[in-house]
Amino acid sequence: MSDTIEVDGKQFAVDEEGYLANLNDWVPGVANVMAAQDNLELTDEHWDIINFLREYYEEYQIAPAVRVLTKAVGKKLGKDKGNSKYLYSLFPYGPAKQACRFAGLPKPTGCV
Amino acid sequence: MSEVVKKFMYLNRKAPYGTIYAWEALEVVLIGAAFDQDVSVMFLDDGVYQLTKGQDTKAIGVKNFSATYRTLGDYEVKKIYVDRASLEARGLSPDDLVEIAWEDFETEEEIENIVEVIDSARVSELMNESDAIFSF
Numbered sequence: 001m002s003d004t005i006e007v008d009g010k011q012f013a014v015d016e017e018g019y020l021a022n023l024n025d026w027v028p029g030v031a032n033v034m035a036a037q038d039n040l041e042l043t044d045e046h047w048d049i050i051n052f053l054r055e056y057y058e059e060y061q062i063a064p065a066v067r068v069l070t071k072a073v074g075k076k077l078g079k080d081k082g083n084s085k086y087l088y089s090l091f092p093y094g095p096a097k098q099a100c101r102f103a104g105l106p107k108p109t110g111c112v
Numbered sequence: 113m114s115e116v117v118k119k120f121m122y123l124n125r126k127a128p129y130g131t132i133y134a135w136e137a138l139e140v141v142l143i144g145a146a147f148d149q150d151v152s153v154m155f156l157d158d159g160v161y162q163l164t165k166g167q168d169t170k171a172i173g174v175k176n177f178s179a180t181y182r183t184l185g186d187y188e189v190k191k192i193y194v195d196r197a198s199l200e201a202r203g204l205s206p207d208d209l210v211e212i213a214w215e216d217f218e219t220e221e222e223i224e225n226i227v228e229v230i231d232s233a234r235v236s237e238l239m240n241e242s243d244a245i246f247s248f
Contacts, residue, residue: 060179060182060183061175061176061177061180062142062177064186065142065145065146068186072186074217109142109143
């Protein structure tokens with residue numbers, strides 16, 4: 001697969017669904033470029049979730065399914081954020097799928 | 113829509129590395145957890161090594177997914193069993209195993225560790241009670 005995205009003049013390989021090919025390549029700019037492709041501008045609220053996902057992956061070695069993400073966010077960042085309405089308002093293409101992509105993680109386990 | 117809830121048991125009998133079975137089984141459990149069935153996960157024979165603490169895979173160059181077992185509670189798997197005889201035959205004790213917490217987000221009911229070490233009679237009983245057993 002030869003798909004790449006350009007971040008700060010550097011090329012990053014992505015898979016056929018747009019997920020970063022190599023987890024370790026990730027820099028915050030990747031999230032900004034991917035968000036721009038989806039016509040989103042990242043706010044602090046977006047970054048809270050992206051950083052949360054990266055920490056979750058670091059600890060558990062998987063990207064959580066949306067149900068699990070919602071629960072875990074509620075536990076960590078408060079119940080007002082741990083609900084799908086809030087998360088979909090930030091990530092309209094699906095909080096787990098889209099936010100994981102921005103965070104440089106693989107597609108969540110349990111998402112089709 | 114009322115559906116019959118079936119008892120699914122995922123049976124893990126192989127060491128975590130060297131074959132793909134352990135990781136594949138874990139993925140199936142995590143994916144299957146979305147279907148709201150009555151799920152239990154059983155570790156037997158060399159499968160008990162999957163839950164051991166302090167795994168280090170650096171030298172064999174594969175991902176260390178032992179931390180992922182600790183998410184089973186988040187995926188609402190509440191029943192995790194380990195065969196005591198398999199542990200003892202390998203010189204392991206329950207203290208060598210990771211602890212997996214479970215929490216009901218709504219009621220805030222919490223269980224610190226859902227990993228249960230059981231004897232062989234109970235293993236057979238649980239297998240008999242299952243509607244389907246997926247053996248890996």
